Amino acid sequence: xPNKNLMLSRKQQILNTAARLFRKxxxxxxxxxxxAREMQMEAASLYNHINSKQAILSELLLHIAxxxxxxxxxxKNSSVSNIEKLEQLVALxxxxxxxxxxxxxxxxxxxxxxxxxxxxxxxxxxxxxxxxFNTLLEAAVKDKKLGDIDIDLASFSIxxxxxxxxxxxxxxxxxxxxxxxxxxxxxxxxxxK
Amino acid sequence: xPNKNLMLSRKQQILNTAARLFRKxxxxxxxxxxxAREMQMEAASLYNHINSKQAILSELLLHIAxxxxxxxxxxKNSSVSNIEKLEQLVALxxxxxxxxxxxxxxxxxxxxxxxxxxxxxxxxxxxxxxxxFNTLLEAAVKDKKLGDIDIDLASFSIxxxxxxxxxxxxxxxxxxxxxxxxxxxxxxxxxxK
DNA sequence: GTCTATAAGTCGATAGAC
DNA sequence: GTCTATCGACTTATAGAC
Numbered sequence: 001x002p003n004k005n006l007m008l009s010r011k012q013q014i015l016n017t018a019a020r021l022f023r024k025x026x027x028x029x030x031x032x033x034x035x036a037r038e039m040q041m042e043a044a045s046l047y048n049h050i051n052s053k054q055a056i057l058s059e060l061l062l063h064i065a066x067x068x069x070x071x072x073x074x075x076k077n078s079s080v081s082n083i084e085k086l087e088q089l090v091a092l093x094x095x096x097x098x099x100x101x102x103x104x105x106x107x108x109x110x111x112x113x114x115x116x117x118x119x120x121x122x123x124x125x126x127x128x129x130x131x132x133f134n135t136l137l138e139a140a141v142k143d144k145k146l147g148d149i150d151i152d153l154a155s156f157s158i159x160x161x162x163x164x165x166x167x168x169x170x171x172x173x174x175x176x177x178x179x180x181x182x183x184x185x186x187x188x189x190x191x192x193k
Numbered sequence: 194x195p196n197k198n199l200m201l202s203r204k205q206q207i208l209n210t211a212a213r214l215f216r217k218x219x220x221x222x223x224x225x226x227x228x229a230r231e232m233q234m235e236a237a238s239l240y241n242h243i244n245s246k247q248a249i250l251s252e253l254l255l256h257i258a259x260x261x262x263x264x265x266x267x268x269k270n271s272s273v274s275n276i277e278k279l280e281q282l283v284a285l286x287x288x289x290x291x292x293x294x295x296x297x298x299x300x301x302x303x304x305x306x307x308x309x310x311x312x313x314x315x316x317x318x319x320x321x322x323x324x325x326f327n328t329l330l331e332a333a334v335k336d337k338k339l340g341d342i343d344i345d346l347a348s349f350s351i352x353x354x355x356x357x358x359x360x361x362x363x364x365x366x367x368x369x370x371x372x373x374x375x376x377x378x379x380x381x382x383x384x385x386k
Numbered sequence: 387g388t389c390t391a392t393a394a395g396t397c398g399a400t401a402g403a404c
Numbered sequence: 405g406t407c408t409a410t411c412g413a414c415t416t417a418t419a420g421a422c
Contacts, residue, residue: 010387025305028221032416044418045388053416108357109302112218150376156361157354157380164301164353168346183343187350191384203405225398237400238406246398 011049014039018056019102027057027106027113058118060103061111065125067096072132083145085136086189091181093162097169098177105166133159146189158188204242207232211249212295220250220299220306251311253296254304258318260289265325276338278329279382284374286355290362291370298359326352339382351381 008016017038021030032053036043050056071092075085097104111122134155140146165184169175201209210231214223225246229236243249264285268278290297304315327348333339358377362368 026219026221026302028219029306031414033414041387042389043416044390047417048387109219113222149380152365153361153376154380156357157377160354160357161350163357164349168349172345183346184350187342187347224396226396234405235407236398237408240399241405 023102023105027110069125082139087185090185094181097165101166108163216295216298220303257296262318275332280378283378287374290358294359301356
């Protein structure tokens with residue numbers, strides 16, 4: 001298979017390369033020269049495609065956060081049961097992990113390096129997502145589909161596992177995605193029954 | 194209550210301060226000048242107590258990793274059932290989280306900034322711990338105490354939740370520790386039944 | 387769109403006075 | 405054990421040639 005980067009815009013190539021390096025060493029320990037070296041160009045040339053190192057990070061993080069918000073919106077407003085909505089949310093996380101493995105790895109920690117409006121926007125999206133998740137979990141408990149759990153702690157446990165899935169998936173890329181979704185739904189939701 | 198740091202050696206004060214800042218901004222984004230400012234001294238003075246910034250990180254991470262290895266050794270060699278050993282391991286993680294909240298937050302990501310022998314040592318301890326954890330999980334399945342789960346993925350899910358517990362605990366410090374242990378055992382182990 | 391050169395600042399760490 | 409002063413390397417980002 002030819003290098004997938006050949007089909008992408010120069011800017012998208014830079015974003016993908018940066019995501020991979022930020023994942024490996026963190027935002028602060030990755031220099032513009034590091035990104036340029038991987039792109040086989042000089043650091044100064046990067047600035048013809050992106051405005052700043054900070055802009056790279058915020059594009060990566062806000063794109064992922066917005067995709068989760070959009071997914072939540074669709075699932076929340078669909079006409080299936082609450083427990084099925086929870087299943088679909090777990091499946092959404094698995095699919096995002098498969099599609100954006102490097103960028104999604106930045107969500108748990110690297111947002112602290114965002115600045116100004118970007119960090120505010122990111123935290124707004126994240127906090128609203130977590131509230132919506134808790135609300136659905138609570139609704140499923142009221143539907144008697146889940147046991148009498150501590151909502152906040154259970155929500156936290158589920159989202160923690162999903163946040164770290166990129167790490168497991170990176171070592172198990174051969175895994176069938178649909179099977180992985182079913183297994184995670186079982187582990188994280190029906191495990192709580 | 195007087196400042197707890199008053200009872201500690203100057204070196205331990207520096208380690209605690211560094212752990213707090215490394216947690217907040219990451220190892221790379223935290224400068225020796227940042228640590229010194231929090232200690233109300235000059236950066237150069239830190240070097241009378243510690244050899245380097247790198248030495249701070251390796252002391253913090255290897256102390257935690259060794260404590261987990263020691264805990265695993267005791268639990269593994271005790272004479273209770275496999276499922277009870279798993280319960281005790283979850284309780285160990287909860288206790289470590291309560292006792293070393295800042296330093297434990299560095300375990301998931303900041304080890305990548307270790308160098309030389311320190312990173313080798315850390316990864317050896319971590320990998321052996323995870324192998325032991327998987328072995329116990331498998332034994333509990335054979336004992337018919339757990340369902341027919343994907344060992345590797347279930348192990349991963351449990352450890353992911355435990356790795357992120359420091360974040361939950363920081364916002365819920367009032368929580369009774371013994372109650373938290375029981376709730377996590379229920380969520381992470383008996384949820385899988 | 388890529389390059390060289392460089393500005394302006396921060397980094398970890400050391401030397402040596404007190 | 406703490407300070408001031410400083411070294412040499414590295415940082416993000418820009419100016420301007422091609």
